[in-house]
Amino acid sequence: MNVGTGPRRAQQPPLPEPTAWHEVSLTVNGEPVAAQVESRLLLSDLLRQRLGLTGTHVGCEHGVCGACTVLMDGVPVRSCLTLAVQAAGADVRTVEGLAGDGEPLGPVQRAFHEQHGMQCGFCTPGFVMTCTALTGRAERPDEETVADELSGHLCRCTGYQNIRAAVRQALDESFGPQEAE
Amino acid sequence: MKPGPFDYIAPAALPEALRLLSDTERDGKVLAGGQSLIPMLNMRLARPELLVDITRIPELDRLGVDADGALRIGASVRQSTVAADPAVRAGWPLLAAAVERIGHPQIRNRGTVCGSLVHHDPAAELPAVALALDARFTVARAGGSRTVPAGDFFRGTFTTDVEPEEIVTEAVVPPLRAGTGWAFRELAQRRGDFAAVGLAVLLRADGAAVGSARLVYCGVGGTPVRVPEAEQALVGREFGAASRSDAARAVGAVLDPPGDVHASARWRREAAEVLLARALTEAWERTT
Ligand SMILES: Cc1cc2nc3c(=O)[nH]c(=O)nc-3n(C[C@H](O)[C@H](O)[C@H](O)COP(=O)(O)OP(=O)(O)OC[C@H]3O[C@@H](n4cnc5c(N)ncnc54)[C@H](O)[C@@H]3O)c2cc1C
Ligand code: FES
Ligand code: FES
Numbered sequence: 001m002n003v004g005t006g007p008r009r010a011q012q013p014p015l016p017e018p019t020a021w022h023e024v025s026l027t028v029n030g031e032p033v034a035a036q037v038e039s040r041l042l043l044s045d046l047l048r049q050r051l052g053l054t055g056t057h058v059g060c061e062h063g064v065c066g067a068c069t070v071l072m073d074g075v076p077v078r079s080c081l082t083l084a085v086q087a088a089g090a091d092v093r094t095v096e097g098l099a100g101d102g103e104p105l106g107p108v109q110r111a112f113h114e115q116h117g118m119q120c121g122f123c124t125p126g127f128v129m130t131c132t133a134l135t136g137r138a139e140r141p142d143e144e145t146v147a148d149e150l151s152g153h154l155c156r157c158t159g160y161q162n163i164r165a166a167v168r169q170a171l172d173e174s175f176g177p178q179e180a181e
Numbered sequence: 182m183k184p185g186p187f188d189y190i191a192p193a194a195l196p197e198a199l200r201l202l203s204d205t206e207r208d209g210k211v212l213a214g215g216q217s218l219i220p221m222l223n224m225r226l227a228r229p230e231l232l233v234d235i236t237r238i239p240e241l242d243r244l245g246v247d248a249d250g251a252l253r254i255g256a257s258v259r260q261s262t263v264a265a266d267p268a269v270r271a272g273w274p275l276l277a278a279a280v281e282r283i284g285h286p287q288i289r290n291r292g293t294v295c296g297s298l299v300h301h302d303p304a305a306e307l308p309a310v311a312l313a314l315d316a317r318f319t320v321a322r323a324g325g326s327r328t329v330p331a332g333d334f335f336r337g338t339f340t341t342d343v344e345p346e347e348i349v350t351e352a353v354v355p356p357l358r359a360g361t362g363w364a365f366r367e368l369a370q371r372r373g374d375f376a377a378v379g380l381a382v383l384l385r386a387d388g389a390a391v392g393s394a395r396l397v398y399c400g401v402g403g404t405p406v407r408v409p410e411a412e413q414a415l416v417g418r419e420f421g422a423a424s425r426s427d428a429a430r431a432v433g434a435v436l437d438p439p440g441d442v443h444a445s446a447r448w449r450r451e452a453a454e455v456l457l458a459r460a461l462t463e464a465w466e467r468t469t
Contacts, residue, residue, distance in 0.1 A: 020188040039189035039232070040222070061182040062220035063288060075261070075290045081219040082291065085189050086212075086234065130287065151372040152285030 029097030044079035055095040066153035069126035095125040117166030119157035140175035184222035191234035213296035260289035275363040304375035309399035313381040338403040362468035364460040386468040401438035
């Protein structure tokens, strides 16, 4: 890691072994990105360490916790189980893409804020990206589908109820209030 | 928790992928959805020298029904694509139901059906379903390909009849005979976990009696376990509490499940009997 003063530089990856490198081009939050990456670089590390997008969190690095979830071509995937080279040509969206610095929160972010859908916030970027994909569907997903999607995320703080409420609010905003069943 | 170094190539055509894998200079490995392989790379349980990504080969991305009415699932077709496909849901509902029990949607959005079958985790749902449905696999290598029926494919824990230089290009699943009832049941500690015990059932009715039965478990051995003794306890008899409990007794007598951190052997055996009663009832209701 570069520590010290002076202009901020793009980090060179601190990698000792000579190995295969790839030029990859992809889109991140609507902007084209070109990077030289090592084969073994995870998408989560491309985002966090090379692009400085630390909103994507890393909890377990084996697919279980969901904190690293990003949208790849519109669907939620684990960025810790995707190599950066595999994302070549893909359209990647992270939590930073939902609202820029100083901009008002997006509808999903606002729902999590208003419904107190977070405490420490570690799990939040993952939940927010899965919820963003749900609000972008053609039709309102049913409760069963929502439960299945949220099962892919662990939260150690909230007890999930407020997260469910936040997702409900975000879906209401996208699809209109849910009819009583 | 970072992978060791490796080379990565994503060929655009199958022959190139097979040539790369047949190169004995380098220890190559197929990369499909990466949802089992990348965790192993991250934990350094796998240290291949070369990953051959097969998901950019257009001919492996096909999903469809062939002239014989069989479902053909190409090697790069994602689990979520298969589970959402209207033809699969209508014609192979057992397969769709089992795919939906794999992990979480975020995993199924990348994981492939063929990858799960080749990986062959003993707790995985799909190997049991492939055996129940008499699936077969097309296994290609440089200079040729062969067909392997599901019964010969699953060899042991994490082991299938696929050599390191081979690629499973597709899984072929024959159509179910009209009127076949089906059920897939599993017990797992949490939603999305691998099954501690799972069960695929196919039943055909012959009037009030059972005409044919197929019972295949996952999670109770190194490979999917079919229980012919329990099938025989059902076939030719009126479907009801008596034949169901005979089948359950056969299951209890035959199965020799392992005990591990997820569940004890005794728990698995009892769970297998409980699942059987539920799955049989459900499958019977679906026979027509
Ligand atoms: C959190 C989590 C939960 C999960 N839960 C479940 C679950 O409940 N049930 C379940 O069944 N699975 C589960 N999985 C695993 C998931 O189903 C994987 O997607 C699947 O096992 C492997 O498919 P893949 O396409 O990702 O293969 P990869 O990870 O890319 O490959 C797996 C192995 O198969 C080989 N391989 C893959 N495709 C081919 C091919 N066409 N020809 C030759 N070799 C090939 C690879 O070389 C590798 O050795 C889970 C995974 C995670 C991370
Ligand atoms: S860090 Fe990717 S799922 Fe936990
Ligand atoms: S808010 Fe702390 S882990 Fe979810």
